[in-house]
Amino acid sequence: xxxxxxxxxxxxxMLYMVRHRIMEGDCQAEHGPVVLHLDAYQIQxxxxxxxxxxxxxxxxxxxxxDGSGFLRHLQGGLNGENADLPVTWxxxxxAAAYAAWIGGRLPTQxxxxxxxxxxxxxxxxxxxQFDASCANGDSPSLxxxxxxxxxxxxxxxMDLCGNAWEWTDEIMDDGMHRFALLRGGCHYRGEHFWHxxxxxxxxxxxxxxxxxxxxxxxxxxxxxxxxxxxK
Amino acid sequence: MEMIRAxxxxxxxxxxxxxxxxxxxxxxxxxxxxxxxxxxxxxNYSPGDMEMTADREAGPGWELLTAAFRKEGALLxxxxxxxxxxxxxxxxITVDWPEGIPGRASLRLPWLAxxxxxxxxxxxxxxxxxxxxxxxxxxxxxxxxxxxxxxxxDGRGIGAYxxxxxxxxxxxxxxxxxxxxxxxxxxxxxxxxxxxxxxxPTLAVDIRLWPLSDGWRQCxxxxxxxxxxxxxxxxxxxxxxxxxxxxxxxxxxxAFSREFFDYESGKPDLDKLLQEGEAFGxxxxxxxxxxxxxxxxxxRTQWDFYDDYPGGRxxxxxxxxxxxxxxxxxxxxxxxxxxxxxxxSHQTTxxxxxxxxxxxxxxxxxxxxxTVPESFRAAIDAARPGVVFVxxxxxxxxxxxxxxxxSWNQYRTDWSMPESNLIxxxxxxxxxxxxxxxxxxxxxxxxxxRAVFNGEGMVIWQDIFGAWLPYSPAQKQEIxxxxxxxxxxxxxxxxxxxxxxxxxxxPDVHANGFxxxxxxxxxxxxxxxxxxxxxxISRLPYASACDRWGGQPMKMEDGVLSGRLEPGRAAFVVLx
Numbered sequence: 033x034x035x036x037x038x039x040x041x042x043x044x045x046m047l048y049m050v051r052h053r054i055m056e057g058d059c060q061a062e063h064g065p066v067v068l069h070l071d072a073y074q075i076q077x078x079x080x081x082x083x084x085x086x087x088x089x090x091x092x093x094x095x096x097x098d099g100s101g102f103l104r105h106l107q108g109g110l111n112g113e114n115a116d117l118p119v120t121w122x123x124x125x126x127a128a129a130y131a132a133w134i135g136g137r138l139p140t141q142x143x144x145x146x147x148x149x150x151x152x153x154x155x156x157x158x159x160x161q162f163d164a165s166c167a168n169g170d171s172p173s174l175x176x177x178x179x180x181x182x183x184x185x186x187x188x189x190m191d192l193c194g195n196a197w198e199w200t201d202e203i204m205d206d207g208m209h210r211f212a213l214l215r216g217g218c219h220y221r222g223e224h225f226w227h228x229x230x231x232x233x234x235x236x237x238x239x240x241x242x243x244x245x246x247x248x249x250x251x252x253x254x255x256x257x258x259x260x261x262x263k
Numbered sequence: 264m265e266m267i268r269a270x271x272x273x274x275x276x277x278x279x280x281x282x283x284x285x286x287x288x289x290x291x292x293x294x295x296x297x298x299x300x301x302x303x304x305x306x307n308y309s310p311g312d313m314e315m316t317a318d319r320e321a322g323p324g325w326e327l328l329t330a331a332f333r334k335e336g337a338l339l340x341x342x343x344x345x346x347x348x349x350x351x352x353x354x355x356i357t358v359d360w361p362e363g364i365p366g367r368a369s370l371r372l373p374w375l376a377x378x379x380x381x382x383x384x385x386x387x388x389x390x391x392x393x394x395x396x397x398x399x400x401x402x403x404x405x406x407x408x409x410x411x412x413x414x415x416x417d418g419r420g421i422g423a424y425x426x427x428x429x430x431x432x433x434x435x436x437x438x439x440x441x442x443x444x445x446x447x448x449x450x451x452x453x454x455x456x457x458x459x460x461x462x463x464p465t466l467a468v469d470i471r472l473w474p475l476s477d478g479w480r481q482c483x484x485x486x487x488x489x490x491x492x493x494x495x496x497x498x499x500x501x502x503x504x505x506x507x508x509x510x511x512x513x514x515x516x517x518a519f520s521r522e523f524f525d526y527e528s529g530k531p532d533l534d535k536l537l538q539e540g541e542a543f544g545x546x547x548x549x550x551x552x553x554x555x556x557x558x559x560x561x562x563r564t565q566w567d568f569y570d571d572y573p574g575g576r577x578x579x580x581x582x583x584x585x586x587x588x589x590x591x592x593x594x595x596x597x598x599x600x601x602x603x604x605x606x607x608s609h610q611t612t613x614x615x616x617x618x619x620x621x622x623x624x625x626x627x628x629x630x631x632x633x634t635v636p637e638s639f640r641a642a643i644d645a646a647r648p649g650v651v652f653v654x655x656x657x658x659x660x661x662x663x664x665x666x667x668x669x670s671w672n673q674y675r676t677d678w679s680m681p682e683s684n685l686i687x688x689x690x691x692x693x694x695x696x697x698x699x700x701x702x703x704x705x706x707x708x709x710x711x712x713r714a715v716f717n718g719e720g721m722v723i724w725q726d727i728f729g730a731w732l733p734y735s736p737a738q739k740q741e742i743x744x745x746x747x748x749x750x751x752x753x754x755x756x757x758x759x760x761x762x763x764x765x766x767x768x769x770p771d772v773h774a775n776g777f778x779x780x781x782x783x784x785x786x787x788x789x790x791x792x793x794x795x796x797x798x799x800i801s802r803l804p805y806a807s808a809c810d811r812w813g814g815q816p817m818k819m820e821d822g823v824l825s826g827r828l829e830p831g832r833a834a835f836v837v838l839x
Contacts, residue, residue, distance in 0.1 A: 055556045057729030098529060101571060197560075208521045208731040220561055224600040226631075227559025242519035242557060242729060245529040247571030252561040 034081050034116045034177055036134065038074040039147075039188050040262065045069050046146050047153060050238050053229050059240045060206040061141075061213060068142050075139060075147045076257040078118075078177035078190050079198060080130060085119035086110055088130050096126055101247035116176035118196040118255035124212050124243075127199045127256035136258035138201035141238065143259050144215045148193070149235040150186025156234060157185035157192045167194035168219045169232030175219070192216050194232040196255035197239065213238040218253040265317050267328045270348040272421065272474035276317070276330055279310025281374045285419055285474055291377035297330070297341060299373060302358060302460070303366030308337055336360075340464070350472045355464040368458040370467050375442075376452040378413050378421060384766060386412040386479060388425060389446035392764035392773055395790050398677055399446070400773060401763055403685035404659035408443040410471075410486050411451070414478030414766060418802055422473040422482035424489070438466050477802065480776065483688070483762045490689050495665050498640075499692040503649035506592060507548075507626065507669045507694050508757065511746045513594070514546040515724035518553035518572075522726050529573055533585055542736070543723055544743030548592040550628050550653075551579075556728050558601050565601050566614055569622075580622050587623070594626035594653060612638045616646040626651035626669075633670075634663035657686055664690060672719060673698035678706055680713055680833075681773040681788040683763040687717055688775070691757050696722045703732055708831065711741050715812050715833040716775060716786045718756035720749065748811055748835065755779050768798040772828060781805075783838040786812075789828035796827040805838035 049064035086106065088094060096102055104121040106114070122130075124138070131137045139147070148157050158166045166183035168175045177191045184190050192198075197214040204211050217233030228239065230253070243249050264277040275282045280294035300308040313332035320327045325346040332339045336359035344351040360366060386392075388408040392400030403409070408427060414420030425439040438456070445451050458467050475481050498504060516523050516536065525532045540546040554568045569576050583593045597615060615627060627643070629635055633656035643650050653669040664686075672684050672695040687695045697719045699710035714721045721742065725733045734742070749756065758779035765774040771791040777784040783805060789795050801823045808817035808824055812835030817826035819838065828834055 055728070057556060057727060059729075098573075100573070100575075206731070208726065209519060209729050210526050211519075211729070218561075222559030222601075223604070224559070226555060226598070226600050228556065230559060240729070241560065243526075244519050244524060244553070244573060245526070246573035247575075248553075248557065248568070248573070252563075254560070 033083055034078055036084060037077040038260065039077050041070075041073050041075055041143075041147055041187055043070060043072040044146065044151060046142065048142050048145065050141065050145065050236050052233075052237050052239060055228075055240075057240075058206075060209075061202075061204055061238075061240075070142060070146055072262040073143060073259050074136075074262055075143065075187075075189055075259045076136075077188065079196060079255045079257045080119050080127075081116050081177055082106060082119045083110055083115040085122065085130060088133050092133060094126075094129055096123070096129075098246055101250035102126065104247075104250070105252060116178065117174045118177055118191070120174070120196055120252050120255050121250045122254070122256070123249040124199050124203065126250075128201070131256075131258040134258060134260075136260035138199055138256060139259040141200050141202065141213060141215070144192075144198065144200055145235055147187055147189045148185050148216070152186065154186065154235060156232075157189065158183050162232070167191075167232050169194035169217060170221055171219045173219065192235075195219050196253055197251075199254060199256040200238075203243070210243045212241045212243060214241050214254060215239075220253050265319070265328055265330065267326060267343045267345050267350060269345040269350045269472075270474045271419075271476070272350055272472060274343060274350060276328075279313070279315060279332070283374065283421075285421065288380075288419070290413075290421055291374060291379055295374035295377045297372070297374065298339065298354065299371040300337070300339060300356070301369045302337065302360075303368065304361065305335075305337075305358075305366070308332075308334060308339070313337075313339070338464075348474065351470070352472060353469045354467045356458070356460050356467045357462060357464050358460040359462050360460075365459065365461060368460045370456045370458055371454065372468065372470075375423070375470070376454060378423075380413055380415045380420060383413050383415050383420065384478075385448060386764075387445045387447060387451065388443050389450075392681065392683065394679060394681065395771065396677065396679065398679075400681045401683050401685055404657060407490050407659065407685070407689070409685065410473075410482055411445065412475070412479050412482040414475060414482075418476055418478040418481075420475040420478055420482075422475055422485065424471040424473070424486055426469055426471065426489075438469050442468070442470075479764075479766050480762050484760065487689050487759075494661050494690070496690075496692070498666060498668050499690075504651050504668055506649065507651040507653070508692060509753070510547040510592065510694065510696075511720035511749050512540070512543055512546050512742070513548040513550060513696055513720065513722050514540060515722055515726075516549045516551045517726040517728060518551065519557070519729065520726040520731070522731075530578075531573070531582060533582055533589075537586075537589055537591060540723070542739040542743065543734070544746035546591055546723065548594060548625070549586065550594045550596065550722075551582075552596055554596070554601070555598065555630075558598070564603055565596075565598050566618075569618065576621060583622050583624065592625035594628050594651070595622070595624050596628045596630050598630045599632055600630075608636050608638060612636065612642045615639065616642045619643055619650055620646040623647065625649065626653055629654040629667070631655055633658050633667075634660060635666055637662075640666050657684075659686070664693065668692070669694035669696070671696055671698050671722060672717070673700055678702070678709065680709055681716060681764075681790060682713055683717055683775055685763065687719065688761050688763040691759055691761050695719045698722045698724065700724060700727060701732070707734055707738050708741075711738060711745065712788070712831070712833045715745055715748075715835055716788050718749065718752075718761075718775070718777060718784070718786065721745075745812075752784060752837070755782060755784050765800060767800050768823075769795055771795070772799055774800055781839065785824060785834075785836045785838060787828055787834040787836065789830055792830050794827060794829050798823050798825045799828075800824045803838060807839050808836050810834045810836050
């Protein structure tokens with residue numbers, strides 16, 4: 033069973049720049065390049081697992097106001113096969129609630145990206161060349177969060193690429209729309225050009241996720257990890 | 264000399280040369296060669312080099328003149344069939360290739376390039392109307408290109424229609440293909456048909472020639488009759504589908520937007536949407552769009568999204584019922600590109616039918632499609648009457664036009680006016696809703712004028728998948744006014760006798776005509792920067808004229824419509 037581990041990310045100056053495939057519609061967010069100064073922070077080595085999230089639910093009695101789709105995949109309960117998979121079917125609020133419970137919060141775009149690309153701004157967590165053996169980027173199902181140690185980032189952060197998208201903390205609101213920005217890609221790949229682009233996404237890529245509430249804000253492919261301040 | 268006649272048009276052949284006349288008016292300067300044939304590795308053939316035999320047959324209402332030309336293994340038979348005010352000229356060619364191996368072949372018809380009339384105006388199949396920019400003013404698919412037309416100032420002239428019954432693939436040589444690409448006098452003069460000839464007869468070219476006494480109007484009417492005759496139109500006559508023709512404004516309802524969704528309550532706010540729609544004159548219909556661009560995040564398909572929509576299917580059902588209470592129809596989209604990997608067409612059909620039955624849907628919007636599977640119509644009719652099929656792309660095949668009675672008019676050559684659309688004028692009961700998808704600012708003004716110019720309703724689309732591009736208050740007022748005007752004149756706008764891009768008396772003035780009994784509507788557009796005042800269109804048998812859109816002075820005198828046009832603003836002239 034995977035246990036929570038925090039990794040230290042030192043204070044740093046980063047060149048923040050993010051790009052993505054442009055679907056129709058806008059992605060009203062900062063895409064850089066901008067130079068950012070990040071204070072030191074800690075980030076979870078792995079995404080939060082099913083077992084960890086269920087422990088939170090059991091201990092706190094957490095129950096979202098709109099539970100549509102909440103932990104839809106765990107209706108049969110935890111077992112040896114799903115315990116270490118990244119938790120999914122949680123919306124951004126469910127993720128933030130967990131983060132608060134462990135004394136953290138969701139990472140900002142910059143924090144997630146810096147943890148993934150390291151001081152040298154790598155394209156992929158493991159380097160500058162894509163390597164399919166480093167991540168779960170094209171398979172029918174999720175894999176345990178420690179399955180790809182060779183995919184670790186320069187800071188030792190694992191499972192950043194593929195497997196499950198990860199929530200970040202911003203809710204973008206341009207006055208007409210609310211959306212979040214996901215990171216890392218996932219194991220699932222839609223078949224058609226018009227589908228959201230799944231698979232592995234690079235460190236400098238984000239995906240716009242329009243929010244609508246209910247079951248549409250929870251998904252089988254979106255997980256999260258937490259960060260916390262260094263005291 | 265051999266002769267053949269159809270109405271005012273008669274043609275004479277002598278020594279392989281052709282002359283053509285409208286009564287006593289020659290249609291080209293002197294006799295022209297009937298053809299010029301080239302066979303790869305064999306050589307050039309012209310009628311003068313070949314042995315000609317002629318034959319003539321006749322029957323009730325028709326006459327057939329056949330001129331056959333033979334030389335060294337090649338036989339070119341040119342048929343002139345006179346019937347119903349038409350001479351149909353076709354050429355069939357047989358070639359015994361050396362060693363039995365076919366080579367390339369090409370055919371020119373010098374007489375076709377020689378049509379001339381003093382002060383005559385020409386229209387070409389690939390460019391019926393021409394904007395100042397040089398772009399075509401008539402949008403169309405290649406599968407039913409309109410005829411070539413040459414008309415003199417008095418309306419006399421000739422039409423040449425090139426039927427195209429071939430797949431739209433350029434590497435498949437077929438009759439008429441290159442003729443349908445003709446967009447200018449230069450193209451006509453340089454025309455050349457690329458052929459694949461064999462020892463059995465190949466139909467190489469097929470041209471229907473019409474004598475005209477009323478120019479382009481008559482020519483287009485004839486073309487329209489031919490096209491319409493091959494499309495069954497039962498669906499257009501259905502009373503239960505009639506509502507889409509009355510629908511002027513269809514709102515594209517992007518669900519992930521405050522235009523429709525209240526993030527605070529977590530529910531859609533239909534009443535607010537419809538209330539805001541009052542500024543446009545009221546939405547008649549909404550197309551609820553709640554999947555794309557979210558599809559693909561995980562393996563859920565469009566069908567799952569109905570379950571996971573806030574409130575679920577029951578919520579959607581209540582929302583649609585509420586819309587119906589308000590007199591607003593609701594369409595849902597179908598996306599052919601999104602289904603489960605093991606889903607077959609029977610399952611898809613059943614899923615759409617079940618959705619319609621469960622939610623009481625009024626129409627299905629076929630995303631990215633220009634045709635629909637055969638199984639859809641019967642299954643959906645069994646689920647609920649009155650469900651309209653709307654396609655995003657323009658249907659241009661017979662079966663598709665038969666089943667789909669409404670489609671988006673988002674096909675455009677550029678952002679400018681004038682633009683007319685061929686399908687709208689061939690099938691006036693096929694509802695076309697003009698789209699302003701990525702139009703911004705003043706481009707939306709153009710979109711409104713485009714709807715007026717073509718007598719079409721509109722899709723009101725302000726939130727394009729997350730890009731908020733609203734109409735201004737003034738534009739909303741314009742649309743509301745257009746909705747009222749369209750409603751008032753809908754029977755006239757739906758007339759079968761509508762003609763795009765009429766011949767006008769001013770070079771930069773473009774006009775569409777809608778003729779019905781003793782009334783007509785002429786919509787006009789000035790493709791210029793300065794106002795124009797003067798004669799606009801001749802040969803209009805009406806007494807009065809009134810511009811109900813632009814409000815400019817108009818008058819009828821001796822069959823000539825005159826008036827004033829302002830740049831950037833269509834005229835909607837009612838003639839009585």
